[in-house]
Amino acid sequence: MLIQVQGLRVSYGNTEVLHGIDLEIQEGQFVSIVGKSGCGKSTLLLALASFVPHDGAVEFPADFGMVFQNYAVFPWMTVRDNIAFGLSKLPAVERATVVDKHLVLVGLESHANKYPSQLSGGQAQRVALARALAANPKVILMDEPFGALDNFTRSQMQQWLAGVWQNDHKTVVLVTHNIEEAIFLSDRIILMDKGEIEGDVEVDLQRPRASELKFSTGFVDLRRSILERFGQGV
Amino acid sequence: MAEMLRSSSRHMPDWIPQWLRSDLVWDAFVSSRRALVGWALGSVIGTFVGITTGRIRSLEAYFAPIIQLFRPLPPVAIIPIIIVWLGIGEPSKLFSIAFAVFFPVWINAHLGAQKVPQSFIWSASSLGSRGWRTLTRVILPGALPFIIAGLRTGIAVAFVMVYVSELAGASAGIGYEISTSQLAYRVDRMMGALLVLGILGAGSDWALTRGLNRLCPWLRYSVR
Numbered sequence: 040m041l042i043q044v045q046g047l048r049v050s051y052g053n054t055e056v057l058h059g060i061d062l063e064i065q066e067g068q069f070v071s072i073v074g075k076s077g078c079g080k081s082t083l084l085l086a087l088a089s090f091v092p093h094d095g096a097v098e099f100p101a102d103f104g105m106v107f108q109n110y111a112v113f114p115w116m117t118v119r120d121n122i123a124f125g126l127s128k129l130p131a132v133e134r135a136t137v138v139d140k141h142l143v144l145v146g147l148e149s150h151a152n153k154y155p156s157q158l159s160g161g162q163a164q165r166v167a168l169a170r171a172l173a174a175n176p177k178v179i180l181m182d183e184p185f186g187a188l189d190n191f192t193r194s195q196m197q198q199w200l201a202g203v204w205q206n207d208h209k210t211v212v213l214v215t216h217n218i219e220e221a222i223f224l225s226d227r228i229i230l231m232d233k234g235e236i237e238g239d240v241e242v243d244l245q246r247p248r249a250s251e252l253k254f255s256t257g258f259v260d261l262r263r264s265i266l267e268r269f270g271q272g273v
Numbered sequence: 274m275a276e277m278l279r280s281s282s283r284h285m286p287d288w289i290p291q292w293l294r295s296d297l298v299w300d301a302f303v304s305s306r307r308a309l310v311g312w313a314l315g316s317v318i319g320t321f322v323g324i325t326t327g328r329i330r331s332l333e334a335y336f337a338p339i340i341q342l343f344r345p346l347p348p349v350a351i352i353p354i355i356i357v358w359l360g361i362g363e364p365s366k367l368f369s370i371a372f373a374v375f376f377p378v379w380i381n382a383h384l385g386a387q388k389v390p391q392s393f394i395w396s397a398s399s400l401g402s403r404g405w406r407t408l409t410r411v412i413l414p415g416a417l418p419f420i421i422a423g424l425r426t427g428i429a430v431a432f433v434m435v436y437v438s439e440l441a442g443a444s445a446g447i448g449y450e451i452s453t454s455q456l457a458y459r460v461d462r463m464m465g466a467l468l469v470l471g472i473l474g475a476g477s478d479w480a481l482t483r484g485l486n487r488l489c490p491w492l493r494y495s496v497r
Contacts, residue, residue: 085395088395088399090395090398102401103399104399104400105395105396105399107392107395107396109390109392111390111392111393111395111396113393113410113411113414113415114491114494115414115415115417115489115491116491124397124400124402124410125399125400125401125402127401127402127406128401154490154491154494156491156494157494167396170396170400171399171400174400174401176399180399
């Protein structure tokens with residue numbers, strides 16, 4: 040197991056928001072954590088990364104990348120410099136090669152010298168993902184990465200991310216409140232409610248995945264079963 | 274340099290008004306130098322302390338109350354004490370300017386460092402950045418819009434303080450020029466000196482913003 044969590048508890052002040060989470064994630068899995076707003080899914084991500092104080096045992100790789108809903112790309116760096124940020128230990132030539140490769144991967148070669156404020160939301164999020172991927176981490180944590188995008192861009196980004204994941208099968212933990220997004224992208228969906236894991240669903244759908252999959256019987260049935268089990272509010 | 278400026282101010286064409294042909298050019302040079310050196314000192318210290326207190330809770334708890342105690346004091350009121358400590362020479366003038374500039378720069382740097390989004394720090398951390406690198410590559414540029422506001426306020430404060438500090442114990446400078454003109458009832462010279470002081474302040478602010486826009490081109494774009 041790449042990630043192992045036992046009895047994870049997180050409190051903000053006197054309020055406990057995670058009540059003893061147990062979780063195991065295999066290397067190469069794309070896992071989505073789904074739940075209502077305030078159920079503790081983002082806190083779980085932050086606790087995995089040890090960004091918030093927590094109790095319990097957490098085994099998590101030291102080298103990981105993180106992508107946030109607000110992109111968190113540095114506005115004072117160009118696209119190229121943002122992607123190169125995590126590559127400071129590489130020699131300059133190798134660094135430039137890795138950056139160029141990831142610029143192509145995210146389709147932003149012609150935007151390399153632009154600042155994030157000159158990009159659209161979808162482009163900025165692709166920079167954030169390229170920056171995380173370029174450092175070649177064992178795990179990528181994503182906290183509602185497409186939450187700020189419109190539905191059309193969101194759908195395009197899901198398709199794009201599915202394609203990127205298909206290439207290297209990186210371990211990904213994605214937090215989202217969008218069930219369709221979770222089903223489309225994941226191998227496994229963790230359902231959370233009130234700081235606890237309420238369900239663990241295998242997504243046994245064909246890969247590689249294209250947007251037509253969202254209209255397939257398997258996809259629709261899985262979506263219905265999750266919604267019936269956890270309510271429309273998920 | 275000093276002699277050249279003195280000389281140039283005394284040998285100007287006839288069409289330039291009398292008050293401009295006085296030692297005003299030299300006075301402007303002296304005042305600018307004092308204002309800019311004092312501003313630079315206050316700004317560097319204010320930025321460093323502001324970033325530190327903004328990001329390190331224990332230092333904020335220790336230093337912020339002390340700084341807040343001094344912040345409401347009118348900088349003009351401490352000039353007599355500074356003169357007692359440092360004499361009437363250049364160090365006391367530079368110290369009083371730097372002292373006054375420190376507070377607006379500090380409070381802006383302090384708030385700016387606190388307002389850097391936590392997701393920036395977490396992103397940097399996940400990419401292996403720690404300590405000094407995060408400070409210089411993430412926190413400092415992240416706080417820059419606030420710091421610039423402090424620096425620009427500081428420039429105006431510096432030119433106020435250069436005038437005040439030159440009223441006593443100075444033999445040159447715009448403040449000195451105004452006080453001697455007042456004793457001689459030379460309103461034209463006083464007006465001219467005030468105009469020059471205003472131009473110097475506005476010019477310094479213009480040069481600062483232009484320089485920063487050149488050094489930090491991303492500031493020209495709205496920040497997402």
